[in-house]
Amino acid sequence: MYHTWMRYFTPGPVHHRLGLVCLGVGLQHGALPPVGPRTLDHHVAVVISAGTGWLQTPDGHTHSVTAPALLWLTPGIPHHYGAAPGSGWDEAFADFTGTAVTAYTELGYIQPDHPLVPLADTTAARTAIARIARAARRGNPLLEVETSAAVHELLVALRRARTTTGPDTDPVLTALARDAFLPLSVTQHAARHGMTPAELRTAVRRSAGCSPKDYLLGIRLGRAKELLAATELPVAAVARRVGYDDPAYFSRLFTRRVGTAPIRFRQRQGQAVPGGWSHHIPDPEHPPVIRSRPYA
Known part of the structure; x- marks a missing residue:
């Protein structure tokens, strides 16, 4: 039946x-x-x-x-x-x-x-x-x-x-995200985990579906966008905060991957977001809580 x-x-x-x-x-x-x-x-x-x-x-x-x-x-x-x-x-x-x-x-x-x-x-x-x-x-x-x-x-x-995925986090990805803004190569990241670069590539691709370089780049560029949109930090300072000592290289990389230069990205966001600049650098780990208030 x-x-x-x-x-x-x-x-x-x-x-x-x-x-x-x-x-x-x-x-x-x-x-x-x-x-x-x-x-x-x-x-x-x-x-x-x-x-x-x-x-x-x-x-x-x-x-x-x-x-x-x-x-x-x-x-x-x-x-x-x-x-x-x-x-x-x-x-x-x-x-x-x-x-x-x-x-x-x-x-x-x-x-x-x-x-x-x-x-x-x-x-x-x-x-x-x-x-x-x-x-x-x-x-x-x-x-x-x-x-x-x-x-x-x-x-x-x-x-x-999947039983091979773990509950919510992958320890390798968590550690890479934590260290994403350090000026480290993929080889150096692998060494910090006691892994060869090939082992790190396999682990990251299995969990995130991409290479360690692309995984780190996604985190760095995401953070760079947040800093460009929400602060008045110079582009060179933004570059350093996300792990790039050479602001010209950062600008070229940002432009190639995002499709627009950092300055242009900031201008667009500044025009689109009402309220102007914030004096507080956004913290990805502690997003604001939006509380509803009765209308007057």
């Missing part, structure tokens, strides 16, 4: 330009019949939140599946899976496709080479899929956009839920 509910969508060309569209959603539980063997032309994330079953991969091996777990079904790759006889399992799935899938794969959020992924928890992933299910009501004019946004949320939730 099993119970199943599912809906399928056909987004139009305009919605496909969002980069990621949802093609279907389903919630099922019980002794479900096996799926496949079959091959699809899109991705499916199958979230198993309770029970056990099996997954047969194209190499002919059969793998035991124990909840909580994720099954990645990827385009062009045959798959065959099912719940264990008897009590079965509890699953939720979302079908999706789009140009953004390539970037999510490069960043490590989607793992074509790992069709079975152990999860620490499925609560956030199930919440994202439930959001898709709620949006699937007949006549919803926001259907395609709401479900697209929920697929982004689902991919983040699944990335965070």
Whole structure:
């Protein structure tokens, strides 16, 4: 005995330009019949939140599946899976496709080479899929956009839920973020962690989906933008605060990566943000609390 509910969508060309569209959603539980063997032309994330079953991969091996777990079904790759006889399992799935899938794969959020992924928890992933299910009501004019946004949320939730990810932070990334503004090379950062540069690159790419250099650069440029937008510090002082002793090099790097020079960035922000300059340098670790006040 099993119970199943599912809906399928056909987004139009305009919605496909969002980069990621949802093609279907389903919630099922019980002794479900096996799926496949079959091959699809899109991705499916199958979230198993309770029970056990099996997954047969194209190499002919059969793998035991124990909840909580994720099954990645990827385009062009045959798959065959099912719940264990008897009590079965509890699953939720979302079908999706789009140009953004390539970037999510490069960043490590989607793992074509790992069709079975152990999860620490499925609560956030199930919440994202439930959001898709709620949006699937007949006549919803926001259907395609709401479900697209929920697929982004689902991919983040699944990335965070991997048993190899840890609760909320990665110690290597935390340490790199702490030391991001020190004038250190990637080799020197690696040495501070007792790692080789290759080991550091592997660790950062696994956790953040990018190289250590790009990870550090993102933190530095983000902080530089905050200082340019919220203070009157000279560009040279901003450069030094984010780890660059050569302000000319910093300006060239900022211009290349941001698309505008530091001075121009400051001018735009100063024109866009009412209230003028602040006398307090923003502290990323302690954002202000906005309290509502009754209108006069």
